[in-house]
Amino acid sequence: MGVTASADSAEVFRRESARAVATLIKASGDWDLAEDAVQEAFVVALDRWPVDGVPDNPGAWITTTARRKMLDRIRREAGRAGKERLAVAGARLVAPALDEHIATGREPSGGDDRLRLMFTCCHPTLSESAQVALTLRLLGGLTTTEIARAFLVPEATVAQRIVRAKRKIRDAHIPYRIPSATELGQRLDAVAAVLYLLFNEGYATASGTELVRVEMADEAIRLARLLAALLPDAECVALLALLLLQHARRAARVDEDGELVTLAAQDRTRWDKAAIAEATALLAALPSAPRGFYRVQADIAAAHATSISADDTDWPRVVELYDELVSLRPTSVVLLNRAVAVAEASGPLAGLAALRDAESGGDLADYHLFHAARAELLARAGRRDESVDAFRRALALTANDVERRHLERRLRAL
Amino acid sequence: MKYVVLICSDETTDTQPGTPENDTVMAEYGELVGEMVKAGVMIDGHRLRPTDTATTVRVERGKVVTTDGPFAETKEQIGGFFVLECRDLDEATAWAARIPTARNGSIEVRPVWE
Numbered sequence: 001m002g003v004t005a006s007a008d009s010a011e012v013f014r015r016e017s018a019r020a021v022a023t024l025i026k027a028s029g030d031w032d033l034a035e036d037a038v039q040e041a042f043v044v045a046l047d048r049w050p051v052d053g054v055p056d057n058p059g060a061w062i063t064t065t066a067r068r069k070m071l072d073r074i075r076r077e078a079g080r081a082g083k084e085r086l087a088v089a090g091a092r093l094v095a096p097a098l099d100e101h102i103a104t105g106r107e108p109s110g111g112d113d114r115l116r117l118m119f120t121c122c123h124p125t126l127s128e129s130a131q132v133a134l135t136l137r138l139l140g141g142l143t144t145t146e147i148a149r150a151f152l153v154p155e156a157t158v159a160q161r162i163v164r165a166k167r168k169i170r171d172a173h174i175p176y177r178i179p180s181a182t183e184l185g186q187r188l189d190a191v192a193a194v195l196y197l198l199f200n201e202g203y204a205t206a207s208g209t210e211l212v213r214v215e216m217a218d219e220a221i222r223l224a225r226l227l228a229a230l231l232p233d234a235e236c237v238a239l240l241a242l243l244l245l246q247h248a249r250r251a252a253r254v255d256e257d258g259e260l261v262t263l264a265a266q267d268r269t270r271w272d273k274a275a276i277a278e279a280t281a282l283l284a285a286l287p288s289a290p291r292g293f294y295r296v297q298a299d300i301a302a303a304h305a306t307s308i309s310a311d312d313t314d315w316p317r318v319v320e321l322y323d324e325l326v327s328l329r330p331t332s333v334v335l336l337n338r339a340v341a342v343a344e345a346s347g348p349l350a351g352l353a354a355l356r357d358a359e360s361g362g363d364l365a366d367y368h369l370f371h372a373a374r375a376e377l378l379a380r381a382g383r384r385d386e387s388v389d390a391f392r393r394a395l396a397l398t399a400n401d402v403e404r405r406h407l408e409r410r411l412r413a414l
Numbered sequence: 415m416k417y418v419v420l421i422c423s424d425e426t427t428d429t430q431p432g433t434p435e436n437d438t439v440m441a442e443y444g445e446l447v448g449e450m451v452k453a454g455v456m457i458d459g460h461r462l463r464p465t466d467t468a469t470t471v472r473v474e475r476g477k478v479v480t481t482d483g484p485f486a487e488t489k490e491q492i493g494g495f496f497v498l499e500c501r502d503l504d505e506a507t508a509w510a511a512r513i514p515t516a517r518n519g520s521i522e523v524r525p526v527w528e
Binding site: 172174175 | 415
């Protein structure tokens with residue numbers, strides 16, 4: 001077998017394995033057994049696929065193979081300790097209803113197993129770092145080594161997070177289900193938070209391993225795409241559009257020297273037009289109401305993405321959208337971003353007044369971007385000394401080298 | 415699945431029996447307990463007297479040692495608990511979120527080792 005054929009097989013397996021994990025957890029009720037069995041199926045796939053070719057329906061192949069591996073193991077270990085657990089899983093695994101389920105990855109009721117897996121991996125009662133690790137491991141099919149490398153943490157830490165999370169899911173009975181319509185908003189936030197973490201990790205250029213980090217952003221888009229396909233709720237579609245719009249700017253966000261380029265200064269011809277077109281089409285196809293948190297954010301991102309320059313941006317419209325966002329969630333960060341838009345629409349003094357509203361929540365004092373925004377507006381208002389102080393404050397608070405160099409350049413230019 | 419729901423708050427700022435504020439909170443608790451019973455989840459539940467009535471017992475080298483006060487000095491103390499029979503953690507946390515003390519304290523939800 002060629003190295004390429006083997007690498008291709010591994011990649012297909014990685015992308016398709018989530019369905020097997022998701023279905024076998026549903027079928028057996030046992031996360032560890034399901035994950036181990038899919039790992040065993042991976043070994044078989046690496047042996048066979050490069051020779052026989054990738055099967056037509058790799059997801060179903062992996063599920064069938066893993067189910068067989070699981071049953072083999074249950075029979076093999078039936079006499080040993082802990083057999084009740086295996087017996088329960090085994091009885092569920094041989095149910096004939098599972099054949100249909102395996103072929104389609106969907107239950108008779110229509111619920112998709114991967115969606116169930118996604119919401120459970122991103123359950124708000126798990127720590128955020130555990131949510132991220134579980135999502136990448138079980139839905140993304142990444143190895144603990146890859147996850148550890150992407151997040152610059154020891155592999156043992158990632159493995160430990162996954163073990164602990166699975167234990168909590170089992171022992172505290174975190175349900176393996178898709179949230180009801182009334183819970184969806186809140187639960188979607190948890191999924192979005194995980195996708196955002198992956199996404200921002202993909203952009204954080206704080207240190208090397210840049211390639212891996214860009215892949216993380218791609219992974220976030222892939223998962224957002226899956227979510228929108230499985231659950232075509234307006235907010236899920238909007239979340240995908242939002243990530244696509246931000247991802248579209250990736251080539252223009254840093255210059256040749258790896259330095260940060262602000263939105264206003266970015267070379268917009270380097271934005272990914274296909275991604276912008278896809279996102280705006282997704283947004284245009286949504287019903288006009290209701291408009292949720294991700295929808296409004298995506299509209300704001302689209303307003304930027306479809307303007308040929310910063311000057312050409314319809315800033316009053318952007319402020320209107322921020323007002324709508326504030327009415328949905330009046331957080332300090334939303335108010336901060338609104339203030340920046342207000343400054344563009346109505347000048348630095350209006351922007352500074354809006355910043356004071358944002359500041360009144362009291363939780364921006366240690367947020368470097370608040371001081372950076374304030375410094376920029378003070379500079380534009382001609383209040384140089386105050387601007388210098390604000391830049392210094394922002395510098396003292398940022399931990400990111402690229403952002404630090406950007407702030408230092410701005411400070412020197414005053 | 416049984417869950418023990420521990421109700422924790424800073425007891426120095428808890429409402430004191432005999433005050434109108436305490437009556438309001440107790441009425442809220444009464445209503446919640448009524449709903450828990452109606453929903454069939456309520457197994458047990460009590461308010462505890464403050465930690466100045468607590469006694470901590472340890473056995474050190476075979477000798478019983480009792481000390482005055484709670485087992486650990488913490489900012490928040492356990493002021494009461496429920497034992498609930500719930501379908502899963504989602505149901506247990508939903509009940510926990512309705513406990514009046516959740517607004518000024520913390521509620522810890524722990525599955526029972528069964």
